[in-house]
Amino acid sequence: MKRILFVCTGNTCRSPMAETILRELARRRNRELEVRSAGVSTVDGLPVSVNAQKVLRRRIGVMAAGTSTALDGGSVGWADLILTMTTDHKRHLLQRFPQAVDKTYTLKEFVDRDEAVLEDIAELETLYTEYQMKQALGQQLTPEERSRLLELERRIPGFDIADPFGGPISSYEQSAAEIEAALQKLLDRLDNL
Incomplete structure (x- = not known):
């Protein structure tokens, strides 16, 4: 079973949305995956953004479970594939965990090959x-x-998914739509591996 780790800044918006959306899309396709998320600049235990939860409920009918998790070596070692929301997240992760270079990509970079x-x-x-x-x-x-x-x-080309943190619900909708489109491509790619 493939283990995928999504990484963003605070692990309260983009990466929990990606984690939740991928779990639901994989469930709908009868695809078994283990999915987690973490943040490069956060502490453990922060709640998922209210706007992220609203968008998830509207888009896929599911809310994110859990709270923020700080990126650590255990998560990096656990993952078969690490997908970051921006190039800066990828760079930050690889500076801390250079051993992850062969399994770390931005989400858009990985799906738009x-x-x-x-x-x-x-x-x-x-x-x-x-x-x-x-x-x-x-x-x-x-x-x-x-x-x-x-x-x-x-x-x-740009491989970043904009951070909606603190913005209007429309920013969260835009990020979620971008993430979901990339995750559909991810599942198609995983089906062909």
């Missing part, structure tokens, strides 16, 4: 790593490296 884009992402991640190493050593990127980094950043 364009090989040329994936090659660009890999090159960009290598440049970011080199940049961080050079910064630690008091060095700078060469003009060619900086130019290539900026070119890749412009060329790679």
Whole structure:
């Protein structure tokens, strides 16, 4: 059985919505999955946002169970696949848990598999790593490296799902719709693995 971990910032909006929606979509397809969620910048025990709960109840007729969970090594080790809501979440997770590099993606990156884009992402991640190493050593990127980094950043499509936290219910609806569309693609992809 596949174990999937969704990650966002506070684990009160996007990742619990993704967790709840995927559980329900998988149940409807008779697909067995274990699903959890966590936040890169949270504490354990915060309630799921009221607006996230309203949107879940309207969209799929189910509310999120549980409370926020801080991302830790146990969750990362448990997961077969880690799907973040933004590129920054992915970067943050991989800085803390570099051993998870082969199983960590943004949700949109994982479901929209364009090989040329994936090659660009890999090159960009290598440049970011080199940049961080050079910064630690008091060095700078060469003009060619900086130019290539900026070119890749412009060329790679956005893989982030906007954070609705604190916004109107329409922001939560938009995030949930985006998440659900990606999760439908995820289930199709998992059915073909």
